[in-house]
Amino acid sequence: MADRPKVTAWADQIAHAGRPGPGGPGIAKGPSLLIAGPTGTGKTYQAYGAIRALLARGVRLRWEATTTADLHARLRPRVGHDAERDLRSLARCPLLLLDDLGAAKASEWTEELTYRLINHRYEHMLPTLITTNLPTDQLRSALGDRVASRLAEMTDRVVLDGTDRRRRTASAA
Ligand SMILES: Nc1ncnc2c1ncn2[C@@H]1O[C@H](COP(=O)(O)OP(=O)(O)O)[C@@H](O)[C@H]1O
Numbered sequence: 001m002a003d004r005p006k007v008t009a010w011a012d013q014i015a016h017a018g019r020p021g022p023g024g025p026g027i028a029k030g031p032s033l034l035i036a037g038p039t040g041t042g043k044t045y046q047a048y049g050a051i052r053a054l055l056a057r058g059v060r061l062r063w064e065a066t067t068t069a070d071l072h073a074r075l076r077p078r079v080g081h082d083a084e085r086d087l088r089s090l091a092r093c094p095l096l097l098l099d100d101l102g103a104a105k106a107s108e109w110t111e112e113l114t115y116r117l118i119n120h121r122y123e124h125m126l127p128t129l130i131t132t133n134l135p136t137d138q139l140r141s142a143l144g145d146r147v148a149s150r151l152a153e154m155t156d157r158v159v160l161d162g163t164d165r166r167r168r169t170a171s172a173a
């Protein structure tokens with residue numbers, strides 16, 4: 001479960017803003033959360049923890065999660081596959097986890113894809129969990145101005161530090 005105060009505070013805020021409905025509140029519009037930090041510091045763990053915290057509070061929501069690398073693979077143009085439809089579905093999903101933003105190799109195509117995804121979520125204030133290895137001062141050069149400035153406006157930020165938890169486990173074994 002998410003245990004970082006800023007992560008639980010985000011989940012509380014989203015849960016409180018929930019639209020009342022039959023069978024419990026539905027997820028509402030609201031701020032997004034950017035979880036930054038080096039590899040192995042628990043970013044993915046906290047992000048899934050935030051989703052579980054919302055579900056534990058009884059918020060009804062549809063969510064999707066993807067790493068940026070998988071997103072690129074999934075949306076690459078292929079015969080017989082409607083990538084636009086896939087992008088639309090991710091862009092509109094009430095809660096989206098975008099894991100490891102900025103970790104995959106960038107190109108003009110990936111930058112445009114990220115822009116369209118983030119821009120839709122920005123304009124509609126759809127809660128988005130984003131994790132990244134990139135330090136804040138490298139977000140702009142890695143993701144482009146348009147994405148970085150939208151992220152700056154739409155996200156609360158939490159920076160995780162510490163040592164790589166995976167190495168710690170390996171050396172303890
Ligand atoms: N708060 C925590 N309590 C217990 N295990 C954790 C915690 N945070 C992370 N881990 C474990 O440490 C490892 C690295 O975490 P992960 O979230 O994958 O890091 P990152 O996404 O930053 O690379 C995983 O095996 C994860 O389950």
Ligand SMILES: [Mg+2]
Nearest residue numbers: 043044099131
């Ligand atoms: Mg991770």
